[in-house]
Structures are given as structure tokens and as C-alpha cells.
Amino acid sequence: MKITFICPAFERHAQAHPELRAFVPANEYIGPPSPGIAAVAAATPEGHQVEFLDDRITPFDLEHEADLYAISSFTPAATRAFELGDALRARGKKVVLGGIFPSMMPDLAAEHCDAVVVGEGEGVWPQIVADAQKGKLAPRYQSQEPLDLATIKRPRVELYLDAEKPGAPCDDYPLQLSRGCPLSCDACVLPIMCGSRIRFHSEQNVIDTMTVFARAGKLLSLTEDTSVFGIHGARKMLRKFLERTIELQKQGIPIKLSYLGISMPMVLSLDPTLLTLMRQSGMDRFYLVGGFDPITRQAFGTGDPAAMEKAERTIARCRELGIDPYVSFLVGNADDDEGVFDRMLEFCTRTGVDLAEFAISTPYPGTPIWKRYEAEGRIFDRTWKHYNDANVVFKPHKMSALRLQEGYIYLWREFYQGRQELRTREHTRGTIQF
Ligand code: B12
Numbered sequence: 001m002k003i004t005f006i007c008p009a010f011e012r013h014a015q016a017h018p019e020l021r022a023f024v025p026a027n028e029y030i031g032p033p034s035p036g037i038a039a040v041a042a043a044t045p046e047g048h049q050v051e052f053l054d055d056r057i058t059p060f061d062l063e064h065e066a067d068l069y070a071i072s073s074f075t076p077a078a079t080r081a082f083e084l085g086d087a088l089r090a091r092g093k094k095v096v097l098g099g100i101f102p103s104m105m106p107d108l109a110a111e112h113c114d115a116v117v118v119g120e121g122e123g124v125w126p127q128i129v130a131d132a133q134k135g136k137l138a139p140r141y142q143s144q145e146p147l148d149l150a151t152i153k154r155p156r157v158e159l160y161l162d163a164e165k166p167g168a169p170c171d172d173y174p175l176q177l178s179r180g181c182p183l184s185c186d187a188c189v190l191p192i193m194c195g196s197r198i199r200f201h202s203e204q205n206v207i208d209t210m211t212v213f214a215r216a217g218k219l220l221s222l223t224e225d226t227s228v229f230g231i232h233g234a235r236k237m238l239r240k241f242l243e244r245t246i247e248l249q250k251q252g253i254p255i256k257l258s259y260l261g262i263s264m265p266m267v268l269s270l271d272p273t274l275l276t277l278m279r280q281s282g283m284d285r286f287y288l289v290g291g292f293d294p295i296t297r298q299a300f301g302t303g304d305p306a307a308m309e310k311a312e313r314t315i316a317r318c319r320e321l322g323i324d325p326y327v328s329f330l331v332g333n334a335d336d337d338e339g340v341f342d343r344m345l346e347f348c349t350r351t352g353v354d355l356a357e358f359a360i361s362t363p364y365p366g367t368p369i370w371k372r373y374e375a376e377g378r379i380f381d382r383t384w385k386h387y388n389d390a391n392v393v394f395k396p397h398k399m400s401a402l403r404l405q406e407g408y409i410y411l412w413r414e415f416y417q418g419r420q421e422l423r424t425r426e427h428t429r430g431t432i433q434f
């Protein structure tokens with residue numbers, strides 16, 4: 001069979017609000033496709049032709065020919081995923097939908113495909129391919145338990161490299177060390193999607209994946225804050241990973257690491273030897289998330305002095321370590337009143353943060369916050385493409401939806417209007433997830 005994986009288009013900040021382009025002097029981010037596609041493609045049994053099409057880069061041709069379409073979708077991409085599913089099925093094509101959104105909303109997804117995959121795909125994919133070949137797809141597939149990641153094949157990331165548009169490559173790719181998280185932050189889907197135990201990829205798979213990207217000259221980022229947790233052996237694994245990376249770099253493999261994603265207060269708990277290793281591996285940026293954890297929610301939401309002091313220390317600590325803080329601020333949390341916007345801007349001025357992005361709190365389906373807002377009748381917009389952190393889809397607690405939407409634009413404008421020097425920076429240093 002010919003199997004075509006598709007990453008459907010969705011809107012980033014600048015695409016959702018083109019007016020931002022007038023005052024944000026940063027390069028627009030060309031993000032990677034969902035990491036799930038390469039992971040599932042690797043589990044395809046021998047004897048099938050696999051291709052990957054990135055609808056974000058080149059709009060999918062609705063006359064395309066294949067035997068089976070495998071569409072991956074997180075929430076912002078669900079609108080387009082459903083459009084593609086409907087159009088392909090109207091031509092009699094077989095469509096499988098998987099990813100975070102179909103996993104959280106399987107009944108809705110089922111209306112737009114022949115089979116929905118709930119949860120991790122690698123374990124069920126060989127069966128799906130076999131069933132599709134026999135013309136007997138089941139309506140739903142779900143692994144019975146979390147996968148042992150040590151047993152899976154390395155992701156077929158070459159598919160991503162082949163799909164890059166000449167002259168407009170993806171800015172970076174995430175490198176995953178593990179899946180799962182024992183915490184349950186109210187806005188996060190990860191523990192629900194991947195379970196509460198941190199499970200690790202095999203060292204060999206991580207190294208091999210990293211090497212493929214490195215040889216293609218790609219920047220890699222570590223996007224999971226779980227990497228620095230002092231439980232389940234995660235921090236030990238991160239340390240080992242950094243040591244191996246440094247060794248490989250010494251052997252001449254051109255590995256380029258860009259950032260580690262982490263909740264702001266966690267920076268304060270990291271020990272200096274780990275941070276030294278990070279620097280030695282070339283990683284020189286933290287993607288600091290503010291407004292997701294209770295401390296920074298309080299700092300920006302209520303202006304609580306003790307919480308604010310902690311948030312400020314986070315930035316000071318990054319500076320001491322020579323690691324650039326790039327802050328992703330989340331607004332629209334329950335404590336946020338109209339003062340939140342200026343509190344964030346003043347924080348940036350006081351601490352000298354010169355790279356930031358601003359996102360609107362979004363109740364993603366399946367998360368605790370989604371369930372709470374549903375019960376409270378706060379959710380007024382179910383157009384999934386609006387669930388991209390750039391639109392208000394719920395009734396906020398302490399201001400109107402309109403005020404929150406305006407405040408988000410105000411933050412981007414006010415923050416960047418005095419920072420036009422960003423335009424002169426080298427491409428990577430002047431690119432944000434915008
Ligand atoms: C890595 C990551 C990124 C990376 C890569 C993004 C990407 N292209 O997916 C970066 C840092 C670039 C990023 C950015 C953004 N992200 Co992000 N990101 C994550 C993160 C940390 C992990 C996701 C992941 O890699 N999972 C592991 C892979 C293997 O799992 P998976 O893709 O789900 O695939 C598995 C299954 O779903 C299934 N599967 C998937 N597809 C298919 C298809 C088929 C056919 C089958 C059979 C199975 C299957 O099998 C796979 C393997 O088991 C999550 C946070 C979290 N805590 O979950 C957020 C998350 C996915 N991001 C999110 C968002 C909103 C964004 C942004 C849109 C934010 C913004 N406004 O800019 C941007 C988009 C940028 C872009 N791509 O251009 C949201 C999505 C919300 C939701 N519930 O749908 C999340 C959940 C964070 C959150 N807010 O809670 N992100």
C-alpha cells in the first residue's frame with residue numbers, strides 16, 4: 001500500500017493576527033511537524049511505501065492518490081484535519097486520525113475519518129495497516145497500556161527533512177528523551193495523554209535521532225520540563241544525555257542544541273553542575289514558561305511580592321549562568337485582572353528580558369481546566385483552529401474576553417516597540433515562536 005502521513009495546517013500567532021507583523025521585529029517561526037508522525041511511521045511494517053506531506057508548507061492537493069491517509073492532529077490543527085478527512089472520504093479514500101485532539105475527542109474525530117487512534121500510535125499501527133490492507137478498518141484503536149519506549153524503533157525523522165521547503169527550513173526540531181509526567185498541571189494534556197510515569201526512550205534511539213538531525217545541520221531543542229525533574233531518574237537521564245552529546249561533539253558530530261523548555265520556578269532548583277553541562281553542550285537558552293505554574297501565576301496575576309521576587313530571581317539566575325531567558329508569558333489565568341499586562345511588561349523592564357512571547361490561556365480538550373470551564377459554562381468558542389494560544393475561547397474570570405484579546409495584542413506591541421534592534425540579529429537569535 002501507499003501510505004501518506006499528513007501534518008495539517010494551523011495558525012501561529014502572526015498568521016492569526018497579521019497586524020502583529022507591523023511591530024514585532026522577530027522572524028516568524030517555522031516550527032516542526034508533530035513528532036508523532038515520525039514515531040508512528042517508524043512502526044509501519046515492511047513492504048509499504050510511506051510518504052509525508054506537510055500541509056503547513058504546501059497546501060495538500062485534494063486530488064492526491066494513496067491507499068491510506070494517516071492524519072496527525074493536535075487541537076489547533078483539528079479544523080483542517082477534519083476538512084482533509086471529509087474531502088478525502090468524499091473521494092472514497094481511507095482516513096485514519098490520530099494525535100492529541102482525536103485522543104481527547106474520539107467521538108467527534110470519528111465523524112471525519114474511518115478509524116480514530118486514541119493515545120500512543122506505535123503499538124496499534126501495524127494492526128491498522130494490516131486491517132486497512134484487508135479493507136477491514138475498525139472504527140477505533142487504542143493501546144491497552146503505555147508503551148515500553150525502549151522497545152520502539154527510532155522515529156523516521158528523515159521524512160521531515162525530505163518535506164522541508166527549499167529556502168524555508170524548519171527553525172528547530174524537538175528531541176524527546178521521555179514521555180509521561182507525574183504532575184497534573186491544570187492546563188496540560190501530557191499526563192492524560194502519556195500517563196503519570198516518566199518513561200524513557202532508549203539512549204541509542206535518542207543518539208541516532210540526534211545524529212540524523214545534526215548531520216542535516218538542524219537545531220534541536222529539549223521541550224519537556226520533565227527532563228529536569230528529580231524523580232523517576234529523569235535528571236540523571238538528562239545529565240547522561242548531555243555528557244554523551246558533549247562526547248559526540250568532540251568526535252566531530254555537529255550537534256547544535258538550542259534551548260531547554262522549563263517552567264520558570266524550576267530554574268531555581270537546578271544544580272550548578274547540570275547547568276555547566278548544559279552550557280558545555282552549547283545549549284544557551286531557556287524557554288521559560290511563565291503563568292503555567294502556581295508561583296508565576298500569583299506573581300503576574302496578583303502581583304504578590306514574594307512570588308514576584310521568585311520570578312525575578314529566575315531571570316537573575318539565568319544571567320549568572322550565561323543562559324539566555326526567552327520567556328513565554330501566559331495571560332488569562334483565573335487571578336489575572338486588567339493589571340496583569342502592565343505587571344508583565346514592568347517585570348520585563350526590571351529584569352531586562354529582551355526576548356518574549358505572549359500567549360492566551362487556552363482550555364485544551366481533555367485537560368482539567370477544560371473540564372472545569374465546561375462545567376462552569378465558560379467556553380464560548382469551539383472553532384478548534386482558534387485554540388492556538390492566540391485567541392480567547394472562554395469567558396475569563398476578572399475581565400471581559402474582549403479586554404483579554406486586546407491585552408494580548410497590547411503586550412506584543414508594547415514589549416517589542418522599543419526592541420527593534422532584534423531585526424539586526426543573526427537569524428536564530430532573532431526568531432521566536434511567533
Ligand atoms: C514538543 C511540543 C512542541 C514543539 C513541537 C510542536 C509540534 N510540532 O508538535 C514546539 C516547541 C515547537 C511546540 C510549539 C507549539 N505548541 Co507544543 N507542545 C509540545 C509538547 C511539549 C510535546 C508534544 C509531543 O511531542 N508529544 C510526543 C509525541 C510523540 O506525541 P504525539 O505527537 O501526540 O504523537 C503520539 C500520539 O498522539 C499518536 N499519534 C499522533 N499522530 C498520529 C497520527 C496517526 C495516524 C496515528 C495512528 C497516531 C498518531 O502516536 C504518537 C506516538 O505515540 C506538548 C506539551 C505536552 N505537555 O504535551 C505541547 C503541545 C502539543 N503544544 C501545544 C501548542 C498549542 C503549541 C503551539 C501551537 C503554541 C503556539 N501558539 O505557538 C506551538 C506550535 C508551533 C509549531 N509547530 O509551529 C499544545 C497543544 C494543545 C492540544 N491539546 O492540542 C500542547 C499540548 C501544550 C499545551 N498547551 O498543553 N510544541
Ligand code: SF4
Pocket residue numbers: 181182183184185188189190191225226292
Ligand atoms: S506542564 Fe509540565 S510539569 Fe505540568 S503536567 Fe505538563 S508536563 Fe507535567
